[in-house]
């Protein structure tokens with residue numbers, strides 16, 4: 001496998017540009033997850049890499065080869081599709097060997113490679129089954145084996161788990177991750193599930209409206225979002241603008257007087273039904289007073305919607321609470337993601353993450 005280098009890439013459909021100057025390098029043997037909301041351009045980027053969508057500007061390198069003007073079959077970048085895209089009339093072995101047959105590989109070479117891959121994806125004994133007789137998880141493993149059979153330079157996976165039920169999905173994502181480490185394939189995986197990206201990827205690229213907002217390790221993206229969009233998308237869904245004239249909020253910062261956009265996760269909003277339970281030694285951070293608007297059971301805890309002045313804040317709590325219960329929320333300063341407020345919201349000005 002080779003590294004993948006995407007340089008100043010622009011691509012779209014007709015005159016409609018979707019990808020706006022994408023720069024990204026996937027190192028050899030690395031898995032990067034493309035994460036972003038529906039319609040942000042994840043699939044378009046994979047299609048542009050594979051040659052299914054024309055590149056308007058920029059270049060794609062698979063190893064040292066510039067491939068953006070090559071036809072799909074000459075790029076050696078292979079896609080694993082969400083829908084598996086297997087041949088229903090063929091057996092498991094025929095599906096896995098299909099790409100090699102198209103490449104006119106010798107029969108014995110195809111047989112050896114198919115046996116090797118059946119072993120790798122743990123489908124030994126099923127080689128003569130029709131793929132229609134397999135479960136969703138097994139089909140996706142056939143699709144993965146078929147993609148790997150031709151030894152691609154780069155493997156791209158477009159939401160490979162989204163057709164699987166929740167339980168199978170959890171095990172298949174670990175299997176793909178383990179295989180990726182074992183075989184060292186260079187890969188880009190598209191998902192809109194942030195947990196999947198965190199679990200599977202070496203690094204995550206967060207896409208928003210055709211642009212990469214941030215790229216970093218799962219820990220960096222989760223703990224140090226560099227833009228309000230990334231903070232919100234990675235689960236810090238509580239947002240307040242500071243200063244606020246809402247006197248339900250009390251914010252004490254170490255520094256920074258400028259207007260801020262502040263984000264935090266529900267799991268970091270410590271809820272108390274007794275205001276005195278808030279520790280006296282709590283000097284910096286956010287304290288919010290409000291009352292319970294709704295309590296929803298989430299299995300391991302409750303998500304409490306707290307009405308605080310004009311805002312509704314989400315907080316996790318270990319008990320169900322009746323509506324109208326007065327509560328206090330406390331968010332420690334290191335759980336607050338603060339961004340200088342960009343009043344103009346111009347194309348070229350971004351809200352910057354700041355230390356508070």
Ligand SMILES: Nc1ncnc2c1ncn2[C@@H]1O[C@H](COP(=O)(O)OP(=O)(O)OP(=O)(O)O)[C@@H](O)[C@H]1O
Nearest residue numbers: 013016018036037038039040041042043044045192
């Ligand atoms: N064949 C097409 N012709 C014209 N516009 C398209 C075409 N395919 C996608 N688009 C548009 O391109 C944009 C990006 O779509 P894309 O499928 O890449 O997003 P995505 O991030 O993969 O979304 P999802 O998570 O819903 O699959 C969307 O606005 C979509 O409407």
